[in-house]
Amino acid sequence: MPSQLYQEVPLAEKERLFQLVKSDARFDSYLYGCYECGICVAACPSARFYDFSPRKITQTLAREDVELFYEQLNDDVWNCSQCFSCLRCPRQNSPGGLITIMREVAVNNGLKTTQEALAGYTRIIYKIMTTGTQVSPDMLQEDAFPDWGPQVKEVAANLELWRRALPPETLHTTGLSWDVEERTMHELYMIWKLTGVMDMITALDEGLHDIMEEIMEDALEDSGLTID
């Protein structure tokens, strides 16, 4: 049955986004067809707790059902755990890989549902893209992880001291997971700029882009690294 959702979005726009997914260099090696056996669903953690099915995603893409594709692009892809348990597929499909491609297209095109799905996540993007490490010790705060129990509070309270009580010399950091050289970060900034990742951030969150752009521009100015 064709999807009745997102009727206000023109079919041409749905088709355009579908073609972006299909033209990804990885697409042909992630999708070979579908036996409809459901092995991927049986192995999928997200299928147990969400109205989510890697089999449906694979079938939709194989059938080129652009209406259902657009619905999944908005409502399903962020439920995937990206564990790749679905690689158990006897047809050698990678439903998780197809979802990675769909997510990239969703970010690149600034879908509102994507912006909503990642709204609470942008501080992590800021951290990894500007420092080169993801969840730094100083992000372990009680208000961010209340369900992890009182131990998080204890870590936060003793953070600087406990980090000095680590024998590896590279781990005496609180704002980064380890001590990353300045030059290393600058090279990372170059990679984001040269590969269009900063444009993806603009599509997702312009404010976040502007903050990061300023940091990177200032840092790169004196680094001797040039884009052109």
Next chain:
Amino acid sequence: MGPIELPLTRRGTKPETERSFTPDPEQAPVEDLREAIWELGREGEWIVQPVPEPYYEARTKYGRMKKIPLQKTWHHKSCGQCGHIPGYSTSIFWLNRLLHYDYFDPRDQTSCTAWNYYASATSNQAAQAAVAMRNFSSAYQTGYYPLIHCGTSFGHYKEVRHELVHDHALRRQVRDILAKLGRPFVMPEELVHYSEWMYAVRDELTARRVYDVSGLTATVHPACHYYKLQSGDAIYDPEIYGGQRTAAVTAVVQALGANVADYSTWYDCCGFGFRHILVQRDFTRSFATLRKIEVMKDEANPDVVLTHDTGCVTSLDKSQFAAQAHNRNVGVPVMSESQFAAIALGAHPYRVAQLHWHSTDYKPFLSKMGIDVESAWAEFQEDLKKLESGAMEYLTWEAVL
């Protein structure tokens, strides 16, 4: 009538089947990229960094042998391990030092950034490949060989390697980026996870064991990104589940003398979810406790849960606190096999294994191993006093080995 305590029959690592599995590289459904990597090297597409000798040869899923470097390793650290489970990486380094192995802990290293990629997709193929190749280039320039601490970094880099071998346009694009950074374009001969190094040195570790761990039972969670992504490149051993499951972690724990007990949801992921662990943890908590910890408790009642990846330790450890409020059958310590091995070999549970960063109660486990937990904590508190007073700036390697 009250509940009846049923006797627990723990299953070990022998397959419950008469069928046997003989791996044959010729029948592998996934390709062996090594010859292609060397061929691209001969064609001048990249420099191939060979595995330094002496190396250990381990059998992989479909029977090909994989070279595991023992020394001259460049430690590709993990954001999550270093950030909030620092005893994980510290234990890996400590074991290298105990064995008097030469290794390098670099500052010229970024995260693989795959946690973010699998969480938010705010990146792309070229960026991810460039990040990987920048780190490989850095390792090559030091003369040390990459040893990857995180399961996701290992799995993601295997994906990147696959893409770079097959997609010449991507390869050229990334090579040009590396040239702009003034770096050589280098692909390591093998991609190696630290748990493979643990497997390679398991006999050396066992020879240095200080505590008798034969009374301990562990359940093992094999990390998805270690063996599900590019599956042909994970270590399998006929002695472990008849070669039907990865031997990483399990072979090491058994060599050390502990019991490994099976459980029915071993294939399930930990519930990390990459995005979920940070902003949608109701899913992570539910999956980690209902599909993993409770099943382990019901079927094996382990003293400890051991795994070999950042996200798995995090999900399985941190998720138990909230589940306790609902009287779920949880409450078992979770750590990496590197921490477990280090403790068994005499590493301090706080100075080295840094168990105070973990949420679950690890004290009964330590006591069962024969460690005086109160004394160990008191010793660590003395260290903290010295650090606070300025008598000591940092806890050093000399103080812990």
